[in-house]
Amino acid sequence: MIDMRNIYRQYIFSILFSLVIVAAHAQTALPLMPYPKEVQLSEGKLYLTEETSLSINGKYSDRLSKEGTQFLRQLVEQTGLFINQSKVVGAIDQATIQVQSLAVGQVEIGEDESYTIQIDQSGVKLNASNDIGASRGLMTLLQLVQADSKGYYWPHVAIDDEPRFRWRGMMIDPSRHFLPVTDLKRNIDAMAAVKLNVLHLHLSDDQGFRFESKVFPKLNSLGTDGNYYSQEELKDIVDYASQKGILIVPEIDVPGHATAILTAYPELGSKDTTYVLERFAGIFDPTLDPTNEEVYVFLDKLFAEIVTIFPGPYFNIGGDENLGKHWNESEHIQKFMKKNGIKSNHELQGYFNLRLQKILAQYEKRMMGWEEIMIDDLEKSALIHSWKGAWEKATPKQSLYKAAAEGYQTILSNGYYLDLMLTTESSYLVDPAPKADNLSDFQRSNILGGEICMWSELVIPQTLESRLWPRAAAIAERFWSPEEIKDVEDMYDRMDHISLWLENFDLKHISEPNRIIRKLAAGHDTEPLHLLLDMVEPMKGYTRNPGGTMYNTFSPYTKWVDAATADAPGARAFNNQVDCYLNSKIGCQDLKPVLESLAENHDQIMKIIADSPSLQEIQSLSANASRVASLALETLDYLETNSKPKSKWFVDAKDILNEASEQGGRTELQVISGVSDLVTALEGEVK
Numbered sequence: 197m198i199d200m201r202n203i204y205r206q207y208i209f210s211i212l213f214s215l216v217i218v219a220a221h222a223q224t225a226l227p228l229m230p231y232p233k234e235v236q237l238s239e240g241k242l243y244l245t246e247e248t249s250l251s252i253n254g255k256y257s258d259r260l261s262k263e264g265t266q267f268l269r270q271l272v273e274q275t276g277l278f279i280n281q282s283k284v285v286g287a288i289d290q291a292t293i294q295v296q297s298l299a300v301g302q303v304e305i306g307e308d309e310s311y312t313i314q315i316d317q318s319g320v321k322l323n324a325s326n327d328i329g330a331s332r333g334l335m336t337l338l339q340l341v342q343a344d345s346k347g348y349y350w351p352h353v354a355i356d357d358e359p360r361f362r363w364r365g366m367m368i369d370p371s372r373h374f375l376p377v378t379d380l381k382r383n384i385d386a387m388a389a390v391k392l393n394v395l396h397l398h399l400s401d402d403q404g405f406r407f408e409s410k411v412f413p414k415l416n417s418l419g420t421d422g423n424y425y426s427q428e429e430l431k432d433i434v435d436y437a438s439q440k441g442i443l444i445v446p447e448i449d450v451p452g453h454a455t456a457i458l459t460a461y462p463e464l465g466s467k468d469t470t471y472v473l474e475r476f477a478g479i480f481d482p483t484l485d486p487t488n489e490e491v492y493v494f495l496d497k498l499f500a501e502i503v504t505i506f507p508g509p510y511f512n513i514g515g516d517e518n519l520g521k522h523w524n525e526s527e528h529i530q531k532f533m534k535k536n537g538i539k540s541n542h543e544l545q546g547y548f549n550l551r552l553q554k555i556l557a558q559y560e561k562r563m564m565g566w567e568e569i570m571i572d573d574l575e576k577s578a579l580i581h582s583w584k585g586a587w588e589k590a591t592p593k594q595s596l597y598k599a600a601a602e603g604y605q606t607i608l609s610n611g612y613y614l615d616l617m618l619t620t621e622s623s624y625l626v627d628p629a630p631k632a633d634n635l636s637d638f639q640r641s642n643i644l645g646g647e648i649c650m651w652s653e654l655v656i657p658q659t660l661e662s663r664l665w666p667r668a669a670a671i672a673e674r675f676w677s678p679e680e681i682k683d684v685e686d687m688y689d690r691m692d693h694i695s696l697w698l699e700n701f702d703l704k705h706i707s708e709p710n711r712i713i714r715k716l717a718a719g720h721d722t723e724p725l726h727l728l729l730d731m732v733e734p735m736k737g738y739t740r741n742p743g744g745t746m747y748n749t750f751s752p753y754t755k756w757v758d759a760a761t762a763d764a765p766g767a768r769a770f771n772n773q774v775d776c777y778l779n780s781k782i783g784c785q786d787l788k789p790v791l792e793s794l795a796e797n798h799d800q801i802m803k804i805i806a807d808s809p810s811l812q813e814i815q816s817l818s819a820n821a822s823r824v825a826s827l828a829l830e831t832l833d834y835l836e837t838n839s840k841p842k843s844k845w846f847v848d849a850k851d852i853l854n855e856a857s858e859q860g861g862r863t864e865l866q867v868i869s870g871v872s873d874l875v876t877a878l879e880g881e882v883k
């Protein structure tokens with residue numbers, strides 16, 4: 197039997213080695229993410245010792261006091277050092293790390309989040325104009341800790357940092373699958389770790405209404421399966437996020453995506469019928485009736501209740517994907533439209549939005565909504581959330597630039613839909629307002645930033661993090677760092693590093709996929725499964741869930757595909773090495789060890805499958821992976837011996853590659869492109 201463990205280690209080593217080569221060409225000097233605006237690295241290291249200490253000076257703030265304590269906790273856990281002196285109070289010049297903050301910051305868009313760090317032989321100085329900026333700087337300091345054979349150290353460096361965009365958000369959807377408070381809190385910690393500053397909670401949709409309403413209790417008793425946030429829990433979340441300098445924006449999605457509301461209060465619907473909670477994914481017909489005054493009375497009372505929990509200035513009313521089928525079918529709605537000169541469903545939704553904008557104005561809230569809320573008379577205080585093109589065939593950023601030109605503040609999510617399971621690279625290279633685009637200063641000033649979107653049709657608490665992280669860190673960099681920081685290999689290099697660092701915040705993005713694999717291995721050695729898993733990615737876009745009907749609320753979500761991540765690390769390394777080999781670059785790794793282990797992997801996997809029926813779905817995937825690996829080995833032999841296979845060999849090779857492109861266990865093999873390149877190169881040689 198081959199020694200899988202050794203081969204696997206050898207392979208991991210080769211990945212790390214390739215990262216070192218990449219790092220040699222790095223655009224950045226330090227493994228930080230988001231990368232600061234200005235970094236001046238000098239010779240010299242400040243070693244951490246048991247005497248290392250922290251002082252916090254300037255304007256006292258509860259936030260910074262707590263953040264300082266957590267910083268020290270992280271620092272000792274990261275380094276394993278028994279630091280004696282913990283926190284120093286009021287003895288500025290005696291502490292190793294001197295933090296100076298001049299004010300208590302407000303958790304609002306546009307607040308100053310800048311900071312500077314100076315590290316030299318005399319110690320660390322972190323200066324900020326307020327405690328939020330200082331907290332951002334503390335995260336940079338934790339990321340900056342390095343190690344060598346003598347110990348842990350900070351490099352001598354001067355950093356001057358501030359965000360490029362004011363709105364650096366993440367939308368989490370606890371409606372499709374409920375996500376408990378503890379899960380939200382872990383992700384808030386991780387958001388702060390990479391300097392994100394807005395958490396948008398999608399609190400209602402067809403599958404569940406997650407805000408505890410004391411005024412309309414049926415929203416919870418009938419509009420959920422029993423899972424929703426109590427008002428106390430939501431207040432706690434708001435406080436928790438505020439401590440981290442993160443604003444919470446609540447969303448109640450209306451008039452469409454309203455099945456949960458209408459399951460509880462069917463009399464508010466556009467169709468005279470009863471409704472039941474939706475279990476599948478998609479765009480559904482249940483829609484509030486904009487001609488019914490009771491709808492506005494209901495929303496006014498509901499919003500009045502919600503605004504007592506969320507002190508921030510923004511309230512998101514959703515407004516997306518209302519196809520208006522029930523409006524078209526309703527006689528009284530059609531009559532209302534005729535009587536009031538309303539010519540289209542879009543105009544009717546505009547009428548509805550304006551009514552909501554007035555309701556929210558009473559509570560001094562700014563209306564926010566998905567781009568569909570944009571209509572002619574909408575007041576400019578509304579904030580437009582641009583998203584189309586995320587998976588529809590709309591022009592990316594069309595609504596972003598249009599809203600900005602018309603004087604609306606706006607944010608971008610097209611490109612940042614992490615539920616699509618696209619690679620990090622594809623999101624990282626989307627810029628909300630690149631210099632190359634012909635935008636006026638006015639437009640640029642209205643583009644506040646962007647938001648990562650994590651829809652949870654296919655996500656449960658155990659898998660939330662592996663879908664969000666570490667890709668969210670790379671997008672956070674796009675929102676925070678200078679536009680010029682965009683070298684993809686350099687990003688992947690730093691992201692791999694930050695991904696491990698994020699585990700310090702108890703994130704489960706690495707541990708949960710490993711747990712799924714352990715479960716599926718049914719007591720066997722997990723390495724054959726990991727070898728294959730590293731070569732596959734979940735089906736992209738919404739193809740994993742055709743028509744939204746393959747999976748529903750109660751489907752299993754800890755299967756093979758749920759352990760796979762959006763950037764198959766083994767495949768990325770392999771494809772890079774193929775490129776290296778074919779282009780005769782220097783320092784290429786031998787492709788054969790991993791191919792040999794993959795070629796033999798199927799036999800190992802079959803032994804596991806025999807005890808793990810849930811894995812039967814990957815049988816052909818695994819067989820294909822081994823076949824493709826054998827094909828690649830044959831191709832390399834031909835290339836290296838300058839010999840020529842018969843033309844039939846190429847026909848067979850293409851058949852193997854085509855067959856291996858089929859999904860297996862809802863995942864797709866990612867080494868096909870590298871192996872195809874090898875075969876194509878061989879074809880070129882023999883012509």
Ligand code: ACM
Pocket residue numbers: 516517566583
């Ligand atoms: C959306 O993705 N429906 C905003």
